[in-house]
Amino acid sequence: MRSSRLWPVAAALILAVTLALVPSGVLAQSSDPVRAGTGMVVSESWIASEAGRDVLAAGGNAVDAAIATGFALAVTHPSAGNIGGGGFMVIRFPNGQTTAIDFREKAPLASHPEMWLENGEYSAERHHRSHWAVGVPGTVAGFDKAHSLYGDMNWERIVYPAVVLADDGFVLSDRLSGSLSRFALTDGRPAATVAQFSNGGTAYAAGETLRQTDLGRTLKRIMLDGRDGFYRGETARLLVAEMERAGGLITAADLEIYEARERVPVTGYYRGYEVISMPPPSSGGVAMVTMLNMLERFDLASFGHNTAPYIHHLSESMRRAFRDRAQFLADPDFVDVSVHALTSKEHAAELGNDIQSDRATPSGVSDIPMGYESPETTHYSVVDGNGMAVSVTYTLEGGFGTGIVVPGAGFLLNNEMGDFNAGPGLTNDRGLIGTSPNLARPQQRMLSSMTPSIVARDGRLVAVVGSPGGRTIINTVMQVILNVVDFGMNIQEAVNAKRIHHQWLPDRIGIEADGASAETVRLLEAMGHTVQVGGGQGTAHSIMIDPRTGERLGAADPRNPDAGARGH
Numbered sequence: 117m118r119s120s121r122l123w124p125v126a127a128a129l130i131l132a133v134t135l136a137l138v139p140s141g142v143l144a145q146s147s148d149p150v151r152a153g154t155g156m157v158v159s160e161s162w163i164a165s166e167a168g169r170d171v172l173a174a175g176g177n178a179v180d181a182a183i184a185t186g187f188a189l190a191v192t193h194p195s196a197g198n199i200g201g202g203g204f205m206v207i208r209f210p211n212g213q214t215t216a217i218d219f220r221e222k223a224p225l226a227s228h229p230e231m232w233l234e235n236g237e238y239s240a241e242r243h244h245r246s247h248w249a250v251g252v253p254g255t256v257a258g259f260d261k262a263h264s265l266y267g268d269m270n271w272e273r274i275v276y277p278a279v280v281l282a283d284d285g286f287v288l289s290d291r292l293s294g295s296l297s298r299f300a301l302t303d304g305r306p307a308a309t310v311a312q313f314s315n316g317g318t319a320y321a322a323g324e325t326l327r328q329t330d331l332g333r334t335l336k337r338i339m340l341d342g343r344d345g346f347y348r349g350e351t352a353r354l355l356v357a358e359m360e361r362a363g364g365l366i367t368a369a370d371l372e373i374y375e376a377r378e379r380v381p382v383t384g385y386y387r388g389y390e391v392i393s394m395p396p397p398s399s400g401g402v403a404m405v406t407m408l409n410m411l412e413r414f415d416l417a418s419f420g421h422n423t424a425p426y427i428h429h430l431s432e433s434m435r436r437a438f439r440d441r442a443q444f445l446a447d448p449d450f451v452d453v454s455v456h457a458l459t460s461k462e463h464a465a466e467l468g469n470d471i472q473s474d475r476a477t478p479s480g481v482s483d484i485p486m487g488y489e490s491p492e493t494t495h496y497s498v499v500d501g502n503g504m505a506v507s508v509t510y511t512l513e514g515g516f517g518t519g520i521v522v523p524g525a526g527f528l529l530n531n532e533m534g535d536f537n538a539g540p541g542l543t544n545d546r547g548l549i550g551t552s553p554n555l556a557r558p559q560q561r562m563l564s565s566m567t568p569s570i571v572a573r574d575g576r577l578v579a580v581v582g583s584p585g586g587r588t589i590i591n592t593v594m595q596v597i598l599n600v601v602d603f604g605m606n607i608q609e610a611v612n613a614k615r616i617h618h619q620w621l622p623d624r625i626g627i628e629a630d631g632a633s634a635e636t637v638r639l640l641e642a643m644g645h646t647v648q649v650g651g652g653q654g655t656a657h658s659i660m661i662d663p664r665t666g667e668r669l670g671a672a673d674p675r676n677p678d679a680g681a682r683g684h
């Protein structure tokens with residue numbers, strides 16, 4: 117299908133040279149972003165950022181670079197980078213117009229609301245870890261759609277770096293070799309998973325090279341045949357064979373009819389800034405705009421960053437927006453979601469009306485509890501030389517998804533069906549949720565929290581932001597934006613700063629380790645909050661535009677040392 121077959125040789129040379137060099141961008145210092153005059157990519161893997169940056173340098177636009185980065189992450193960041201999962205892409209064009217690509221997984225045709233019941237009992241194993249937990253993957257269709265609508269560069273050139281990374285391999289870091297060995301050598305992993313991520317059953321050490329030749333062959337089919345290289349032919353055959361072998365639900369028909377959708381982003385306005393984010397089937401954009409609308413009437417800067425009154429007001433807005441999330445949000449192709457009403461200033465005024473300055477509002481026991489979500493996904497940000505901005509968050513849901521590699525095809529299957537509710541009426545005090553909108557139905561997309569976002573002001577691009585981390589995503593992204601808007605931090609400081617999380621239920625504030633003093637915690641407790649300090653929230657690889665010089669400022673989150681901001 118796609119044009120010229122000659123460029124791969126040239127591209128291989130360029131990539132080989134690039135990989136042989138010391139990383140060209142300078143890694144971010146503690147509070148200094150990486151500066152570049154033209155384009156920037158920031159992702160969870162510096163190797164993938166370089167693949168995207170090279171596409172920009174070769175004349176591709178931000179959509180081309182985002183696709184190249186996404187395919188490269190499927191090789192170099194296997195716990196969440198993927199072709200077997202799904203996600204969202206938010207785009208802002210240089211003229212200020214915006215759009216969003218929804219490539220969230222879909223429930224297979226054989227799905228039904230009671231599918232997580234086994235002999236009448238809810239089965240978490242089936243819901244989150246079985247072949248039934250696999251949603252019809254959307255990533256390749258999403259990238260294909262984004263490219264055909266808005267890409268500039270030859271598709272083969274964009275996919276090729278990922279093929280080379282899979283075939284020739286890349287050198288494992290300390291962090292990745294450790295995470296792969298913990299994952300692949302856990303008892304009970306399928307043989308194809310052990311084969312792909314260990315050295316014949318022995319853990320890879322840091323400094324060794326990981327080659328993924330089955331994945332390389334699949335990526336080559338995608339490179340040559342685009343969408344059909346995944347949803348038809350050999351890749352589809354291998355995926356369906358694995359489903360048939362293990363009693364999974366995805367059929368050739370499910371793959372054939374999968375479609376990514378273009379959607380209208382959610383847009384909100386906060387202190388003069390335009391905040392553009394993902395609409396349903398993500399809850400992220402709606403919930404974040406609802407929170408910002410509630411917070412706008414408080415002088416947050418006067419509270420001081422991460423002080424007790426600041427954390428209190430954030431938590432109060434968070435608990436209210438997450439209550440809305442559980443009650444109203446789901447796939448808009450199946451459920452009527454009033455995005456406009458939920459993100460209106462009037463709704464926020466009503467919702468935030470009873471926020472008191474010094475008392476926590478308890479999340480009542482009869483309110484809607486939340487289900488399980490794991491903390492593994494990945495976000496990356498791209499800006500090109502023309503000011504086109506792309507914000508992508510995509511996921512396998514759990515770390516390494518189901519943990520099942522499709523034999524012969526070399527990619528991991530997601531467990532995204534776990535984001536559907538447990539079953540009709542199955543709301544209970546152990547955290548299951550059984551409300552109707554987000555039940556599994558054939559072809560429905562499961563509700564997400566992913567919040568790829570872009571900020572603009574007076575018609576100019578300001579920042580590209582996003583994060584992994586289940587429901588913490590929404591709060592992480594909002595706090596990076598507040599750090600810039602209310603506290604005047606530079607983008608690296610805004611990303612580095614400690615974050616907090618509240619999600620209605622369980623009714624407690626989570627604060628990252630060292631994120632608040634003992635006195636702050638005591639003051640919050642005196643207001644009636646339960647506070648838990650410790651652990652970390654998701655990364656937030658972001659880009660900001662220097663308003664003075666127009667330079668791209670890349671902020672890789674130091675929470676992951678393998679991350680990298682690469683510009684040119």
Ligand code: DON
Nearest residue numbers: 491492493564565584585586
């Ligand atoms: O779509 C969602 O919201 C979840 N499946 C995302 C999972 C996640 O973020 C795990 N992350 N790090």
